Amino acid sequence: MSERQKARIATVWLDGCSGCHMSFLDLDEKLLDVLAQADLVYSPLVDYKEFPENVDVTLVEGAVSSLEDLEKIKLIRARTKILVSLGDCAVMANVPSMRNPFGARAVLERAYLENVTLHPQIPQQVIPPLLKRVRPVHQVVKVDVFVPGCPPSAATIGYVVNELLAGRIPDITDKTRFGA
């Protein structure tokens, strides 16, 4: 296979703990097989600053929590053929959604006012504004493949990526579950 025919894959990290990316890295030497078939064109693991055009597969870790997440995921959706919700935060909003019952304001107050002794203030710059409610990815943009798990095992992620690279939509129902 020539370089030009390589698939273009990306990974993105929204509101999550990076555990899904750690699990992806746990593919260890099998990552070399993935990279033989595909170029990693955007990821927290590489240094590209802007999400590129014409991406074949994007693995999304994390829920949509902030205005930045929201803008990112819309751009990513527009530039990706197959969007994969990777892990429980992307699939069901998981732990980040635990603020939803009491709201974003309470979280900011606890973090920046109640527990701070020196100049307590809620930041107005640098930190992206939080959305009123944390959402799973599919409630914001269309998602093509769902891979629950917290995190999905390396074996599950490897299976999903290899199936997608082979042009098939993976069936993960016997491989992982919510909270796995």
Next chain:
Amino acid sequence: MKAPLQVTVLQIDGREISAHADQTILQVALENNIWIPTLCHLEGLSDIGACRLCLVEIQGIAKLQPACATRVREGMQVVTRSARLDKYRQSIIELLFAERNHICSVCVVNGHCDLQYLARKLGIEHVHFPYMYPNLPVDASHERFALDQNRCILCTRCVRVCSEVEGAHTWDIKGSGIQSRVITDFDQPWGEAESCTSCGKCVNVCPTGALFQKGKSVAEMAKQRGFLPYLTMMREEETK
């Protein structure tokens, strides 16, 4: 003298099966290794047909019927698996996930939960409905146990085991629809509920992490249910 048991012949998924006339479709299916998903049903407790997961198709009846609360009849033709039933069952499970805050990854019964198990078994990998994210309390006033309303699916197994087996009837339901809540002793904190014997049966029959033992962390709480059919059987022996 007891009347002799009548034998009935019916078809389940095309299989000819004989059964006692007083059995439910669910009982007969289980005896014949035909799996029907259930949540509110638990062997040893009365059946109430509340969760609707065990709905089956019966030829000649337009409406779906709950297998746990429908008795077999001669010549009945039952279908337990179909695209229509799968769709209903998946929707029920998804609605349960959407109605409260089920965060499996940090739940005390992660890996031992009936709701989580059924989601996987029914091929659910995401919830189509928007989540409600209700603001719900945790009652940790009892010395040994706690109630997390975030995880309750209102199956009423706790209500039934407490009333029917323990004989205390500490548990009940208040409100209606999605405002329904399990309560102890006229909505008093569990720790102040005088009728509670602290036997722990409710905790063990609870299908999710709604009722759990204090001191258990994520995924540490496995429910022990073996006592229930045994207790029921022994009591039936005694009353014979």
